[in-house]
Amino acid sequence: MEKPLISLCMIVRNEEQLLPRCLRSVQGAADEMIVVDTGSSDRTVEIAREFGAQVIAARWENDFAAARNIGLEQASGRWILQLDADEELERGQHNELRQWAARSEFDGLLLQVHNHAGSDPGSSVVTINPIVRMFRNYPACRYKGSIHEQIAASILETKPGAAFHCTPIRIHHYGYAAEWVKKKDKVTRNRTLLQEALRRAPDDSFHHYNLAVEYMRVHDYESALRHLRQSRRFLPGEVSYKHLLYKYEAYCLSSLARADEAVKVLDQGRELYPDYTDLHHTKAVVLIRQGNKKQAAILLRRAVRLGPAPLAYHTEAGIGTYQSCFLLGQLVEEQGSPAEAADYYLQAVTHNPSMTSAWQRLFRLMRLEGREQAIARLIFPVLDRLPDGNQPNQARLIRHVLLLLAEESCLDTARALKEQYMGSSAGPAVRLNPDFEAQLASACAAEQPDDPLVPELPEEWSTAVRAASLSGDNKLAWKLLSGWIEQSKKPDASTKANPSDHAYRLSLTLIALADIQLAKHGGPESPKRSVIRQARAILPYARLRREDEL
Structure with a gap:
Protein backbone atom coordinates (compact mmCIF):
# COMPACT_ATOMS: atom_id res chain seq x y z
CA MET A 1 0.00 0.00 0.00
CA GLU A 2 1.39 3.41 -0.98
CA LYS A 3 2.34 5.75 1.85
CA PRO A 4 0.27 8.90 2.39
CA LEU A 5 1.85 11.96 0.80
CA ILE A 6 1.61 14.46 3.70
CA SER A 7 1.27 13.89 7.46
CA LEU A 8 0.28 16.86 9.60
CA CYS A 9 2.08 16.77 12.96
CA MET A 10 1.08 19.02 15.86
CA ILE A 11 1.54 19.40 19.62
CA VAL A 12 -1.34 20.92 21.59
CA ARG A 13 -2.66 21.65 25.06
CA ASN A 14 -5.97 23.37 25.86
CA GLU A 15 -6.49 24.66 22.34
CA GLU A 16 -10.24 24.13 21.95
CA GLN A 17 -10.74 27.71 20.72
CA LEU A 18 -8.11 27.63 17.99
CA LEU A 19 -7.74 24.00 16.96
CA PRO A 20 -10.88 23.71 14.75
CA ARG A 21 -9.71 26.53 12.46
CA CYS A 22 -6.26 24.98 12.12
CA LEU A 23 -7.48 21.45 11.33
CA ARG A 24 -10.13 22.76 8.96
CA SER A 25 -7.44 24.63 7.03
CA VAL A 26 -5.50 21.44 6.19
CA GLN A 27 -8.46 19.34 5.11
CA GLY A 28 -7.72 18.37 1.52
CA ALA A 29 -4.00 19.15 1.91
CA ALA A 30 -2.88 16.61 4.53
CA ASP A 31 -3.62 12.90 4.22
CA GLU A 32 -2.99 12.13 7.89
CA MET A 33 -3.25 14.14 11.12
CA ILE A 34 -1.09 13.31 14.15
CA VAL A 35 -1.90 15.38 17.26
CA VAL A 36 0.26 15.05 20.38
CA ASP A 37 -1.68 16.30 23.40
CA THR A 38 0.45 17.31 26.41
CA GLY A 39 -2.27 17.45 29.05
CA SER A 40 -5.41 19.25 27.88
CA SER A 41 -8.25 19.73 30.34
CA ASP A 42 -10.71 21.17 27.80
CA ARG A 43 -12.25 19.70 24.61
CA THR A 44 -9.01 19.74 22.60
CA VAL A 45 -8.70 15.94 22.35
CA GLU A 46 -12.36 15.51 21.46
CA ILE A 47 -12.13 18.15 18.72
CA ALA A 48 -9.00 16.59 17.23
CA ARG A 49 -10.72 13.20 17.02
CA GLU A 50 -13.80 14.77 15.43
CA PHE A 51 -11.51 15.89 12.57
CA GLY A 52 -10.16 12.37 12.19
CA ALA A 53 -6.81 12.98 13.87
CA GLN A 54 -4.80 10.32 15.65
CA VAL A 55 -4.32 11.66 19.19
CA ILE A 56 -1.32 10.69 21.30
CA ALA A 57 -1.21 11.58 24.99
CA ALA A 58 2.21 12.71 26.22
CA ARG A 59 3.56 14.23 29.40
CA TRP A 60 4.91 17.78 29.06
CA GLU A 61 8.63 17.89 29.89
CA ASN A 62 9.31 21.59 29.15
CA ASP A 63 10.83 20.49 25.86
CA PHE A 64 9.13 21.34 22.56
CA ALA A 65 11.46 19.17 20.47
CA ALA A 66 10.77 16.08 22.58
CA ALA A 67 7.02 16.57 22.22
CA ARG A 68 7.23 17.08 18.45
CA ASN A 69 9.39 13.98 18.00
CA ILE A 70 6.67 11.83 19.58
CA GLY A 71 4.43 12.79 16.67
CA LEU A 72 7.13 12.16 14.07
CA GLU A 73 7.53 8.61 15.32
CA GLN A 74 3.89 7.88 14.50
CA ALA A 75 3.69 9.66 11.12
CA SER A 76 3.50 7.45 8.03
CA GLY A 77 3.46 10.11 5.31
CA ARG A 78 6.32 10.76 2.90
CA TRP A 79 6.35 14.40 4.03
CA ILE A 80 5.80 16.01 7.43
CA LEU A 81 3.82 19.27 7.62
CA GLN A 82 4.26 21.04 10.96
CA LEU A 83 1.64 23.47 12.26
CA ASP A 84 0.60 24.84 15.64
CA ALA A 85 -2.98 25.31 16.82
CA ASP A 86 -2.72 29.11 16.51
CA GLU A 87 -1.92 28.79 12.80
CA GLU A 88 -3.75 27.94 9.63
CA LEU A 89 -2.65 26.95 6.15
CA GLU A 90 -3.61 29.29 3.30
CA ARG A 91 -6.71 27.58 1.97
CA GLY A 92 -6.24 28.45 -1.68
CA GLN A 93 -2.80 26.83 -1.83
CA HIS A 94 -3.63 23.20 -1.10
CA ASN A 95 -2.96 21.99 -4.64
CA GLU A 96 0.23 24.00 -4.84
CA LEU A 97 1.45 22.48 -1.56
CA ARG A 98 0.85 18.97 -2.83
CA GLN A 99 2.61 19.79 -6.09
CA TRP A 100 5.71 20.81 -4.11
CA ALA A 101 5.49 17.56 -2.14
CA ALA A 102 5.35 15.57 -5.39
CA ARG A 103 8.76 16.90 -6.49
CA SER A 104 11.79 14.70 -5.91
CA GLU A 105 14.67 17.18 -5.75
CA PHE A 106 13.99 18.77 -2.35
CA ASP A 107 14.38 17.49 1.20
CA GLY A 108 12.93 20.47 3.07
CA LEU A 109 10.54 23.26 2.11
CA LEU A 110 10.39 26.70 3.70
CA LEU A 111 6.87 28.08 4.00
CA GLN A 112 6.08 31.77 4.52
CA VAL A 113 4.77 32.27 8.08
CA HIS A 114 2.71 35.46 8.19
CA ASN A 115 2.55 36.72 11.78
CA HIS A 116 -0.66 38.67 12.33
CA ALA A 117 -1.25 41.50 14.79
CA GLY A 118 -4.75 40.21 15.49
CA SER A 119 -6.45 36.87 15.88
CA ASP A 120 -8.25 36.58 12.55
CA PRO A 121 -7.24 36.37 8.86
CA GLY A 122 -8.32 39.96 8.19
CA SER A 123 -5.93 41.42 10.76
CA SER A 124 -2.78 43.14 9.56
CA VAL A 125 0.38 41.13 8.93
CA VAL A 126 3.36 42.40 10.92
CA THR A 127 6.24 40.12 9.89
CA ILE A 128 6.83 37.34 7.36
CA ASN A 129 9.26 34.56 8.27
CA PRO A 130 10.41 31.77 5.91
CA ILE A 131 10.68 28.63 8.05
CA VAL A 132 11.19 24.92 7.30
CA ARG A 133 7.69 23.62 7.95
CA MET A 134 7.56 20.71 5.52
CA PHE A 135 10.26 18.08 5.17
CA ARG A 136 10.78 14.50 4.10
CA ASN A 137 9.94 11.90 6.70
CA TYR A 138 13.42 10.45 7.13
CA PRO A 139 13.43 8.05 10.14
CA ALA A 140 16.56 9.63 11.64
CA CYS A 141 15.33 13.22 11.36
CA ARG A 142 14.26 14.61 14.70
CA TYR A 143 13.73 18.08 16.17
CA LYS A 144 16.38 19.63 18.42
CA GLY A 145 15.99 22.40 20.99
CA SER A 146 13.75 22.70 24.05
CA ILE A 147 12.30 25.93 22.58
CA HIS A 148 12.29 27.35 19.05
CA GLU A 149 13.03 23.78 18.05
CA GLN A 150 14.71 23.20 14.69
CA ILE A 151 14.69 20.38 12.14
CA ALA A 152 17.08 21.66 9.44
CA ALA A 153 20.29 20.60 11.23
CA SER A 154 18.97 17.07 11.68
CA ILE A 155 18.02 16.86 7.99
CA LEU A 156 21.58 17.86 7.04
CA GLU A 157 23.06 15.35 9.46
CA THR A 158 20.87 12.62 7.99
CA LYS A 159 21.55 13.65 4.41
CA PRO A 160 24.61 15.89 3.92
CA GLY A 161 23.97 18.20 1.01
CA ALA A 162 20.20 18.05 1.48
CA ALA A 163 18.32 20.54 -0.71
CA PHE A 164 16.01 23.17 0.80
CA HIS A 165 13.74 25.46 -1.18
CA CYS A 166 11.73 28.58 -0.35
CA THR A 167 8.13 28.31 -1.48
CA PRO A 168 5.38 30.96 -1.61
CA ILE A 169 3.03 28.76 0.46
CA ARG A 170 1.59 30.80 3.34
CA ILE A 171 0.87 29.89 6.94
CA HIS A 172 -1.08 32.45 8.98
CA HIS A 173 0.05 32.70 12.60
CA TYR A 174 -2.04 34.46 15.27
CA GLY A 175 -0.20 33.37 18.41
CA TYR A 176 1.45 36.73 19.05
CA ALA A 177 -1.77 38.71 18.93
CA ALA A 178 -1.91 40.73 22.16
CA GLU A 179 -4.76 38.75 23.72
CA TRP A 180 -3.03 35.39 23.24
CA VAL A 181 0.39 36.58 24.39
CA LYS A 182 -1.18 37.92 27.57
CA LYS A 183 -3.39 34.89 28.11
CA LYS A 184 -0.58 32.36 27.75
CA ASP A 185 2.22 34.58 29.12
CA LYS A 186 4.38 33.50 26.20
CA VAL A 187 7.17 35.99 26.79
CA THR A 188 7.84 34.76 30.33
CA ARG A 189 7.60 31.11 29.26
CA ASN A 190 9.94 31.62 26.29
CA ARG A 191 12.46 33.65 28.27
CA THR A 192 12.62 31.05 31.06
CA LEU A 193 13.18 28.17 28.63
CA LEU A 194 15.79 30.11 26.62
CA GLN A 195 17.73 31.14 29.71
CA GLU A 196 17.82 27.52 30.83
CA ALA A 197 18.95 26.47 27.33
CA LEU A 198 21.76 29.05 27.45
CA ARG A 199 22.91 27.74 30.81
CA ARG A 200 23.39 24.38 29.13
CA ALA A 201 24.89 25.82 25.90
CA PRO A 202 26.19 29.39 26.53
CA ASP A 203 27.78 29.65 23.06
CA ASP A 204 24.63 28.79 21.12
CA SER A 205 24.07 31.62 18.63
CA PHE A 206 20.43 30.68 17.94
CA HIS A 207 19.48 30.74 21.62
CA HIS A 208 21.06 34.20 22.01
CA TYR A 209 19.13 35.42 18.96
CA ASN A 210 15.79 34.11 20.22
CA LEU A 211 16.33 35.50 23.71
CA ALA A 212 17.12 38.91 22.16
CA VAL A 213 13.78 38.77 20.33
CA GLU A 214 11.96 38.11 23.61
CA TYR A 215 13.68 41.11 25.23
CA MET A 216 12.71 43.26 22.25
CA ARG A 217 9.06 42.28 22.79
CA VAL A 218 9.17 43.95 26.24
CA HIS A 219 11.31 46.91 25.01
CA ASP A 220 14.40 45.89 27.01
CA TYR A 221 16.76 47.00 24.24
CA GLU A 222 19.94 46.92 26.32
CA SER A 223 19.47 43.23 27.10
CA ALA A 224 18.38 42.51 23.53
CA LEU A 225 21.46 44.26 22.15
CA ARG A 226 23.75 42.24 24.40
CA HIS A 227 22.32 38.94 23.18
CA LEU A 228 22.25 40.00 19.53
CA ARG A 229 25.97 40.73 19.69
CA GLN A 230 26.60 37.40 21.39
CA SER A 231 24.60 35.74 18.64
CA ARG A 232 26.77 37.36 15.98
CA ARG A 233 29.91 36.43 17.91
CA PHE A 234 28.98 32.73 18.05
CA LEU A 235 27.53 32.41 14.53
CA PRO A 236 28.36 28.97 13.14
CA GLY A 237 28.41 30.27 9.56
CA GLU A 238 25.74 31.37 7.10
CA VAL A 239 22.53 30.65 8.99
CA SER A 240 18.95 31.52 8.12
CA TYR A 241 18.68 34.35 10.65
CA LYS A 242 22.06 36.06 10.11
CA HIS A 243 20.60 38.90 8.02
CA LEU A 244 18.11 39.64 10.81
CA LEU A 245 20.87 40.21 13.36
CA TYR A 246 21.96 43.38 11.55
CA LYS A 247 18.43 44.70 11.30
CA TYR A 248 17.55 43.96 14.93
CA GLU A 249 20.84 45.30 16.29
CA ALA A 250 20.27 48.57 14.40
CA TYR A 251 16.71 48.74 15.71
CA CYS A 252 17.91 48.36 19.30
CA LEU A 253 20.66 50.97 18.84
CA SER A 254 18.22 53.43 17.30
CA SER A 255 15.77 52.86 20.15
CA LEU A 256 18.61 53.62 22.57
CA ALA A 257 19.34 56.92 20.73
CA ARG A 258 22.60 55.56 19.31
CA ALA A 259 21.79 56.38 15.70
CA ASP A 260 25.38 56.66 14.42
CA GLU A 261 26.12 53.12 15.60
CA ALA A 262 22.86 51.91 14.04
CA VAL A 263 23.86 53.35 10.66
CA LYS A 264 27.25 51.58 10.81
CA VAL A 265 25.62 48.23 11.58
CA LEU A 266 23.11 48.70 8.76
CA ASP A 267 25.88 49.54 6.29
CA GLN A 268 27.66 46.32 7.28
CA GLY A 269 24.46 44.39 6.66
CA ARG A 270 23.73 46.16 3.36
CA GLU A 271 27.18 45.21 2.08
CA LEU A 272 26.52 41.55 2.86
CA TYR A 273 22.86 41.52 1.76
CA PRO A 274 22.34 44.23 -0.90
CA ASP A 275 19.01 42.74 -1.97
CA TYR A 276 17.55 42.71 1.57
CA THR A 277 15.04 45.56 1.27
CA ASP A 278 14.50 45.84 5.02
CA LEU A 279 18.04 47.13 5.62
CA HIS A 280 17.62 50.03 3.15
CA HIS A 281 14.22 50.94 4.60
CA THR A 282 15.47 50.70 8.19
CA LYS A 283 18.47 52.91 7.47
CA ALA A 284 16.12 55.47 5.92
CA VAL A 285 14.07 55.53 9.13
CA VAL A 286 17.21 56.08 11.22
CA LEU A 287 18.37 58.89 8.92
CA ILE A 288 15.00 60.62 9.15
CA ARG A 289 15.35 60.67 12.92
CA GLN A 290 18.79 62.25 12.42
CA GLY A 291 17.33 64.88 10.11
CA ASN A 292 19.05 63.58 6.96
CA LYS A 293 15.86 63.36 4.91
CA LYS A 294 17.51 63.80 1.51
CA GLN A 295 19.62 60.66 1.90
CA ALA A 296 16.63 58.86 3.47
CA ALA A 297 14.57 59.54 0.34
CA ILE A 298 17.33 58.02 -1.82
CA LEU A 299 17.29 54.85 0.29
CA LEU A 300 13.50 54.61 0.21
CA ARG A 301 13.50 54.91 -3.57
CA ARG A 302 15.93 52.01 -3.62
CA ALA A 303 13.65 50.03 -1.32
CA VAL A 304 10.67 50.68 -3.60
CA ARG A 305 12.69 49.62 -6.65
CA LEU A 306 13.76 46.42 -4.91
CA GLY A 307 10.22 45.65 -3.79
CA PRO A 308 9.49 43.00 -1.12
CA ALA A 309 12.52 41.11 0.14
CA PRO A 310 13.23 37.76 -1.60
CA LEU A 311 11.45 34.78 -0.06
CA ALA A 312 14.52 33.58 1.84
CA TYR A 313 14.63 36.72 4.02
CA HIS A 314 12.64 37.45 7.17
CA THR A 315 10.80 40.68 6.49
CA GLU A 316 8.07 43.06 7.64
CA ALA A 317 4.84 43.41 5.74
CA GLY A 318 4.87 46.51 3.55
CA ILE A 319 8.62 47.07 3.36
CA GLY A 320 9.41 47.64 -0.30
CA GLN A 448 -19.23 75.46 1.82
CA PRO A 449 -15.61 74.70 2.76
CA ASP A 450 -16.01 76.47 6.09
CA ASP A 451 -18.98 74.39 7.22
CA PRO A 452 -17.86 72.11 10.07
CA LEU A 453 -18.27 68.41 9.31
CA VAL A 454 -19.23 67.70 12.91
CA PRO A 455 -22.43 69.46 14.04
CA GLU A 456 -21.60 69.01 17.75
CA LEU A 457 -18.78 71.59 17.67
CA PRO A 458 -19.05 74.00 20.58
CA GLU A 459 -20.85 77.19 19.56
CA GLU A 460 -18.01 79.45 20.71
CA TRP A 461 -15.57 77.55 18.52
CA SER A 462 -17.82 77.76 15.45
CA THR A 463 -17.99 81.50 16.03
CA ALA A 464 -14.23 81.72 16.39
CA VAL A 465 -13.69 79.81 13.15
CA ARG A 466 -15.98 82.09 11.20
CA ALA A 467 -14.44 85.20 12.76
CA ALA A 468 -10.98 84.12 11.70
CA SER A 469 -12.29 83.36 8.21
CA LEU A 470 -13.97 86.74 7.79
CA SER A 471 -11.10 88.76 9.15
CA GLY A 472 -8.32 86.92 7.36
CA ASP A 473 -6.25 87.90 10.38
CA ASN A 474 -3.64 85.23 11.00
CA LYS A 475 -2.80 86.68 14.41
CA LEU A 476 -6.45 86.47 15.43
CA ALA A 477 -6.70 82.95 14.04
CA TRP A 478 -3.62 81.90 15.99
CA LYS A 479 -4.97 83.49 19.18
CA LEU A 480 -8.31 81.74 18.81
CA LEU A 481 -6.68 78.45 17.90
CA SER A 482 -4.32 78.64 20.88
CA GLY A 483 -7.23 79.44 23.17
CA TRP A 484 -9.15 76.40 21.99
CA ILE A 485 -6.12 74.15 22.43
CA GLU A 486 -5.70 75.38 26.00
CA GLN A 487 -9.39 74.88 26.65
CA SER A 488 -9.22 71.35 25.27
CA LYS A 489 -6.50 70.50 27.79
CA LYS A 490 -8.93 71.05 30.64
CA PRO A 491 -11.15 67.96 30.63
CA ASP A 492 -14.79 68.51 31.46
CA ALA A 493 -17.49 65.91 32.08
CA SER A 494 -18.25 65.36 28.40
CA THR A 495 -14.56 65.03 27.53
CA LYS A 496 -14.03 62.41 30.23
CA ALA A 497 -17.09 60.52 29.07
CA ASN A 498 -16.11 60.52 25.38
CA PRO A 499 -12.39 61.27 25.03
CA SER A 500 -12.20 59.82 21.52
CA ASP A 501 -15.09 62.00 20.30
CA HIS A 502 -13.39 65.03 21.81
CA ALA A 503 -10.14 64.22 19.99
CA TYR A 504 -12.06 63.68 16.78
CA ARG A 505 -13.82 67.05 17.03
CA LEU A 506 -10.58 68.82 17.87
CA SER A 507 -8.78 67.29 14.91
CA LEU A 508 -11.50 68.26 12.43
CA THR A 509 -11.69 71.72 13.96
CA LEU A 510 -7.99 72.39 13.48
CA ILE A 511 -8.24 71.21 9.90
CA ALA A 512 -11.30 73.38 9.28
CA LEU A 513 -9.49 76.52 10.45
CA ALA A 514 -6.50 75.79 8.24
CA ASP A 515 -8.82 75.17 5.29
CA ILE A 516 -10.52 78.52 5.85
CA GLN A 517 -7.21 80.32 5.86
CA LEU A 518 -6.12 78.40 2.78
CA ALA A 519 -9.31 79.41 0.98
CA LYS A 520 -8.75 83.02 2.01
CA HIS A 521 -5.18 83.05 0.71
CA GLY A 522 -5.54 80.27 -1.80
CA GLY A 523 -4.46 81.96 -5.01
CA PRO A 524 -1.24 80.64 -6.56
CA GLU A 525 0.18 84.15 -6.39
CA SER A 526 -0.41 84.47 -2.66
CA PRO A 527 2.85 84.41 -0.65
CA LYS A 528 0.93 82.90 2.26
CA ARG A 529 -0.35 79.91 0.31
CA SER A 530 2.67 77.65 0.67
CA VAL A 531 2.99 78.32 4.40
CA ILE A 532 -0.69 77.66 5.05
CA ARG A 533 -0.67 74.57 2.81
CA GLN A 534 2.25 73.10 4.72
CA ALA A 535 0.57 73.86 8.04
CA ARG A 536 -2.64 72.22 6.80
CA ALA A 537 -0.75 69.14 5.62
CA ILE A 538 0.86 68.41 8.98
CA LEU A 539 -2.26 68.77 11.11
CA PRO A 540 -3.34 65.53 12.80
CA TYR A 541 -5.81 63.40 10.91
CA ALA A 542 -9.30 63.01 12.21
CA ARG A 543 -9.87 59.64 13.80
CA LEU A 544 -12.80 57.87 12.23
CA ARG A 545 -15.78 57.98 14.52
CA ARG A 546 -17.28 54.66 13.54
CA GLU A 547 -14.44 52.20 13.57
CA ASP A 548 -16.90 49.31 13.43
CA GLU A 549 -17.65 50.39 9.86
CA LEU A 550 -14.03 49.90 8.76
Missing part, protein backbone atom coordinates in the same frame (compact mmCIF):
# COMPACT_ATOMS: atom_id res chain seq x y z
CA THR A 321 5.70 48.27 -0.95
CA TYR A 322 3.15 50.24 1.06
CA GLN A 323 5.28 51.14 4.09
CA SER A 324 8.17 52.37 1.95
CA CYS A 325 5.89 54.17 -0.51
CA PHE A 326 4.00 55.96 2.26
CA LEU A 327 7.14 57.12 4.05
CA LEU A 328 8.68 58.26 0.77
CA GLY A 329 5.48 60.12 -0.08
CA GLN A 330 5.70 62.04 3.18
CA LEU A 331 9.32 63.00 2.48
CA VAL A 332 8.79 64.22 -1.07
CA GLU A 333 5.63 66.09 -0.04
CA GLU A 334 7.64 67.89 2.61
CA GLN A 335 10.33 68.63 0.01
CA GLY A 336 7.77 70.35 -2.22
CA SER A 337 6.92 67.67 -4.80
CA PRO A 338 3.15 67.16 -4.34
CA ALA A 339 2.58 65.30 -7.62
CA GLU A 340 5.31 62.77 -6.82
CA ALA A 341 4.00 62.44 -3.26
CA ALA A 342 0.48 61.73 -4.51
CA ASP A 343 1.88 59.01 -6.77
CA TYR A 344 3.60 57.31 -3.84
CA TYR A 345 0.45 57.52 -1.70
CA LEU A 346 -1.49 55.97 -4.56
CA GLN A 347 1.09 53.18 -4.82
CA ALA A 348 0.74 52.61 -1.07
CA VAL A 349 -3.04 52.10 -1.22
CA THR A 350 -2.67 49.98 -4.35
CA HIS A 351 -0.43 47.63 -2.38
CA ASN A 352 -2.57 47.88 0.76
CA PRO A 353 -6.10 49.22 0.16
CA SER A 354 -6.85 49.25 3.90
CA MET A 355 -4.05 51.74 4.69
CA THR A 356 -6.09 54.62 6.12
CA SER A 357 -3.20 57.06 6.53
CA ALA A 358 -2.22 56.79 2.86
CA TRP A 359 -5.79 57.40 1.68
CA GLN A 360 -6.02 60.44 3.94
CA ARG A 361 -2.72 61.87 2.72
CA LEU A 362 -3.72 61.30 -0.90
CA PHE A 363 -7.13 62.94 -0.56
CA ARG A 364 -5.85 65.88 1.46
CA LEU A 365 -2.94 66.54 -0.90
CA MET A 366 -5.04 66.31 -4.07
CA ARG A 367 -7.62 68.73 -2.65
CA LEU A 368 -5.00 71.20 -1.45
CA GLU A 369 -3.43 71.17 -4.89
CA GLY A 370 -6.78 71.83 -6.58
CA ARG A 371 -6.86 68.36 -8.16
CA GLU A 372 -9.86 66.84 -6.42
CA GLN A 373 -11.51 66.18 -9.79
CA ALA A 374 -8.71 63.69 -10.60
CA ILE A 375 -9.19 61.59 -7.45
CA ALA A 376 -11.98 59.41 -8.83
CA ARG A 377 -9.98 58.50 -11.93
CA LEU A 378 -7.04 57.45 -9.75
CA ILE A 379 -8.86 55.48 -7.06
CA PHE A 380 -11.60 53.64 -8.97
CA PRO A 381 -9.12 51.03 -10.34
CA VAL A 382 -7.96 50.37 -6.77
CA LEU A 383 -11.52 49.97 -5.51
CA ASP A 384 -12.53 47.77 -8.44
CA ARG A 385 -10.07 45.11 -7.33
CA LEU A 386 -11.61 42.63 -4.92
CA PRO A 387 -9.28 42.39 -1.88
CA ASP A 388 -8.54 38.71 -1.26
CA GLY A 389 -11.08 37.89 -3.95
CA ASN A 390 -13.85 38.67 -1.50
CA GLN A 391 -16.76 40.95 -2.41
CA PRO A 392 -17.70 41.79 1.21
CA ASN A 393 -14.16 43.09 1.63
CA GLN A 394 -14.68 45.40 -1.34
CA ALA A 395 -17.91 46.72 0.13
CA ARG A 396 -16.14 47.30 3.45
CA LEU A 397 -13.31 49.14 1.67
CA ILE A 398 -15.74 51.36 -0.25
CA ARG A 399 -17.53 52.35 2.96
CA HIS A 400 -14.16 53.16 4.48
CA VAL A 401 -13.03 55.31 1.54
CA LEU A 402 -16.38 57.11 1.36
CA LEU A 403 -16.10 58.25 4.95
CA LEU A 404 -12.48 59.30 4.49
CA LEU A 405 -13.39 61.37 1.42
CA ALA A 406 -16.18 63.09 3.34
CA GLU A 407 -13.98 63.77 6.34
CA GLU A 408 -11.28 65.27 4.11
CA SER A 409 -13.93 67.50 2.47
CA CYS A 410 -13.54 65.84 -0.94
CA LEU A 411 -17.29 66.03 -1.26
CA ASP A 412 -17.64 65.93 -5.05
CA THR A 413 -15.56 62.75 -5.17
CA ALA A 414 -17.55 61.23 -2.30
CA ARG A 415 -20.78 61.86 -4.21
CA ALA A 416 -19.28 60.38 -7.39
CA LEU A 417 -18.08 57.31 -5.51
CA LYS A 418 -21.46 56.86 -3.86
CA GLU A 419 -23.16 57.10 -7.24
CA GLN A 420 -20.69 54.71 -8.86
CA TYR A 421 -21.07 51.96 -6.29
CA MET A 422 -24.57 52.51 -4.92
CA GLY A 423 -26.44 54.18 -7.73
CA SER A 424 -25.40 51.91 -10.58
CA SER A 425 -26.50 48.38 -11.34
CA ALA A 426 -23.01 47.73 -12.64
CA GLY A 427 -21.43 48.47 -9.27
CA PRO A 428 -21.00 45.96 -6.44
CA ALA A 429 -23.72 45.51 -3.87
CA VAL A 430 -22.56 48.00 -1.25
CA ARG A 431 -24.99 48.41 1.59
CA LEU A 432 -24.74 51.01 4.33
CA ASN A 433 -26.40 50.73 7.68
CA PRO A 434 -28.71 53.66 8.54
CA ASP A 435 -26.29 55.32 11.00
CA PHE A 436 -23.45 55.27 8.52
CA GLU A 437 -25.65 56.53 5.67
CA ALA A 438 -26.88 59.40 7.84
CA GLN A 439 -23.33 60.35 8.80
CA LEU A 440 -22.19 60.24 5.19
CA ALA A 441 -25.19 62.23 3.98
CA SER A 442 -24.54 64.86 6.64
CA ALA A 443 -20.92 65.17 5.61
CA CYS A 444 -21.68 65.30 1.90
CA ALA A 445 -24.43 67.89 2.42
CA ALA A 446 -21.87 70.54 3.37
CA GLU A 447 -21.55 72.82 0.35
